[in-house]
Amino acid sequence: MNWDWSNVDAFMPRFWDGVLVTLQALAGGAVIAFVLGLIWAIALRSPTRWVRWPVAAFTEFIRNTPLLVQLFFLFYVVPEWGPSMSPLVTGIVGLGLHYSTYTSEVYRAGIEGVPAGQWEAATALSLPKRRTWTAVILPQAVRRVIPALGNYVIVMLKESPQLAAIGALEMLGEARGFSNETFTFEAISIVGLAFIVIAYPASVLLRVLERRLVR
Amino acid sequence: MSAESPHTANTPVTDANPAVDGSELIRFDKVTKRFAGNTVLDNLCFSVDSGKHVTLIGPSGSGKTTILRLLMTLVKPDEGTIKVGGDYLTHEERGGKLVPAGEKHIREVRKNIGMVFQQFNLFPNMKVLQNIMEAPVQVLGLSKDEAEARARELLDMVGLADRCDEYPSRLSGGQQQRVAIARALAMRPQVLLLDEVTSALDPELVAGVLDVLRDVARTTDITMLCVTHEMNFARDISDQVLMFDGGKVVESGSPEKIFGDPDHDRTREFLSAVL
Ligand SMILES: Nc1ncnc2c1ncn2[C@@H]1O[C@H](COP(=O)(O)OP(=O)(O)OP(=O)(O)O)[C@@H](O)[C@H]1O
Ligand SMILES: [Mg+2]
Numbered sequence: 001m002n003w004d005w006s007n008v009d010a011f012m013p014r015f016w017d018g019v020l021v022t023l024q025a026l027a028g029g030a031v032i033a034f035v036l037g038l039i040w041a042i043a044l045r046s047p048t049r050w051v052r053w054p055v056a057a058f059t060e061f062i063r064n065t066p067l068l069v070q071l072f073f074l075f076y077v078v079p080e081w082g083p084s085m086s087p088l089v090t091g092i093v094g095l096g097l098h099y100s101t102y103t104s105e106v107y108r109a110g111i112e113g114v115p116a117g118q119w120e121a122a123t124a125l126s127l128p129k130r131r132t133w134t135a136v137i138l139p140q141a142v143r144r145v146i147p148a149l150g151n152y153v154i155v156m157l158k159e160s161p162q163l164a165a166i167g168a169l170e171m172l173g174e175a176r177g178f179s180n181e182t183f184t185f186e187a188i189s190i191v192g193l194a195f196i197v198i199a200y201p202a203s204v205l206l207r208v209l210e211r212r213l214v215r
Numbered sequence: 216m217s218a219e220s221p222h223t224a225n226t227p228v229t230d231a232n233p234a235v236d237g238s239e240l241i242r243f244d245k246v247t248k249r250f251a252g253n254t255v256l257d258n259l260c261f262s263v264d265s266g267k268h269v270t271l272i273g274p275s276g277s278g279k280t281t282i283l284r285l286l287m288t289l290v291k292p293d294e295g296t297i298k299v300g301g302d303y304l305t306h307e308e309r310g311g312k313l314v315p316a317g318e319k320h321i322r323e324v325r326k327n328i329g330m331v332f333q334q335f336n337l338f339p340n341m342k343v344l345q346n347i348m349e350a351p352v353q354v355l356g357l358s359k360d361e362a363e364a365r366a367r368e369l370l371d372m373v374g375l376a377d378r379c380d381e382y383p384s385r386l387s388g389g390q391q392q393r394v395a396i397a398r399a400l401a402m403r404p405q406v407l408l409l410d411e412v413t414s415a416l417d418p419e420l421v422a423g424v425l426d427v428l429r430d431v432a433r434t435t436d437i438t439m440l441c442v443t444h445e446m447n448f449a450r451d452i453s454d455q456v457l458m459f460d461g462g463k464v465v466e467s468g469s470p471e472k473i474f475g476d477p478d479h480d481r482t483r484e485f486l487s488a489v490l
Contacts, residue, residue, distance in 0.1 A: 121336035124287050125350035125402065126326050135349065139340040 007186040011178050015190060018171030022198075025091050025160050025170060030153050032096020037103030038142075041111060042133070044104070063101040068162055070094050075166040091163035091170075099152055106148045110141035147210035154199050154206075171195075240265040240405065240438050241286070246295035248281055255281050257462030258295070263455075265405070268432050268439040270449040270470070273459030274485055279442040282459075283408045286440070287330045288321055299324055300405060326354065329404035333411045335391040337383040337398070343370070344379040347398045355402065362401070369397035373427050389420030393427050400431065407431070409441040421445070428452070446490055450474055458482045 043055040062070065071094040075087065085093065114137050122132040164173030171194055175187035241263040248256040255278040263269050271279045284290045285297060288304065296313065297304040302324045307316040316324075337346050347366035351357040357365070370376050373393035375386075383391050392412055399407060409428065413421040425448050432439060432452040443449055449456065449470060456473040458466040458481070466479045474490075477483050 115334075115336075117332060117334050117336035118338065120287075120289055121332065121338070123289060123325075124328075124330040124332075125398070126322055126354045127350060128353065131353050135353075136338050136340070143340070 018174035029095030036100035329399035
């Protein structure tokens with residue numbers, strides 16, 4: 001097999017389409033995972049059992065079933081009685097929802113890492129619960145978990161090809177389509193390279209953040 | 216004299232040191248607190264008059280910290296009641312009955328109480344000035360300007376006027392503790408609780424913090440409840456010393472009396488061990 005640059009040229013338009021889908025899925029999924037995960041983590045500390053239990057059951061369930069099943073469910077089952085969403089939007093929601101159950105564990109560890117004395121000082125000053133969370137606990141907890149959260153962005157990048165299963169053709173999906181049609185290998189190689197090009201600087205950035213934030 | 220009786224617990228002192236305005240500010244009535252079956256406070260009764268400076272002494276594990284934490288509502292009593300300024304702290308009267316208090320009631324009563332911790336517990340994500348302004352703005356509803364003026368005044372008093380834009384981690388332990396004192400005072404509490412506030416400090420930093428507290432004792436009419444191993448400091452500022460052991464008040468009196476000529480062997484033993 002010889003490397004043929006004309007195959008690369010032919011693939012490029014689809015490659016950029018794929019990159020765009022990958023980046024959209026990653027950005028959207030990460031935002032959802034970061035926000036929902038925080039909501040789960042706070043809900044799991046609720047004094048009310050009726051908040052804690054359903055959230056615990058739901059997150060446990062999502063975490064222990066495959067992302068692929070959840071994507072199929074969102075794409076084929078939910079539209080039967082709920083909103084029907086484009087493949088990309090479904091993929092973003094699925095990815096975000098799935099990884100929110102992991103980020104919630106990250107936040108939980110961060111929240112538990114805030115010394116008890118901080119809660120006690122907030123109580124001694126009579127700070128309202130909400131203010132204690134937003135001004136005292138979360139700024140300290142989130143700061144120390146930013147690197148761990150960033151790690152999940154890289155995990156999400158690597159899991160994003162699963163979105164192809166519901167027809168959201170991110171870069172690997174595009175490459176597979178192209179290769180199957182043309183019986184060539186260049187597209188797959190390019191995409192492999194692209195994963196590294198995105199993931200490596202990201203992990204370097206994370207290590208820098210880690211050094212600066214976690215002291 | 217029975218230390219259990221709320222009316223006699225502090226009689227010796229009332230004779231020796233007339234109260235500032237005579238009214239009773241804090242009352243523990245038959246308070247029992249257990250941790251996992253271990254009875255730490257046993258039917259404890261005592262009261263503190265407004266404006267008094269009271270030092271709690273006693274062997275390790277005798278429940279001194281627990282008493283302060285009960286007042287700060289960081290722990291709840293298993294039995295008995297605590298009153299602050301005539302209001303029940305963890306109970307409410309409803310239809311002539313005492314019921315556990317709601318969050319709102321506790322918050323109202325607690326506003327009168329400030330606490331300084333052994334480990335300072337400043338908020339590390341806020342600068343010094345913000346640490347002090349936070350609660351006055353959020354809880355008392357002061358404007359930012361009012362709170363800042365108050366904070367600067369207090370920082371001046373604790374000798375840290377020039378450090379208001381630092382993060383706590385950039386200050387020494389002694390400086391952090393002085394900021395923590397300023398933060399507690401910014402709420403203008405009636406009662407200030409001090410739990411071994413110099414125990415975590417390097418020896419050379421202790422004096423600065425104690426000087427600030429002497430200042431507070433001298434220049435304000437805040438009631439102080441203080442747990443300390445600094446017996447000289449206790450002698451200087453206290454109107455009353457309470458000796459605890461076995462979950463009860465063993466003895467109570469003026470510092471001259473307790474440190475000089477205690478009635479109980481238990482007190483004598485304890486003091487000879489720490490002095
Ligand atoms: N949260 C808790 N859980 C279990 N036991 C506790 C708790 N807090 C205090 N205790 C126990 O209660 C007893 C009294 O503790 P406390 O801290 O009030 O004593 P102390 O008089 O302040 O002692 P020290 O001089 O060592 O500070 C101790 O035996 C301690 O182990
Ligand atoms: Mg203690």
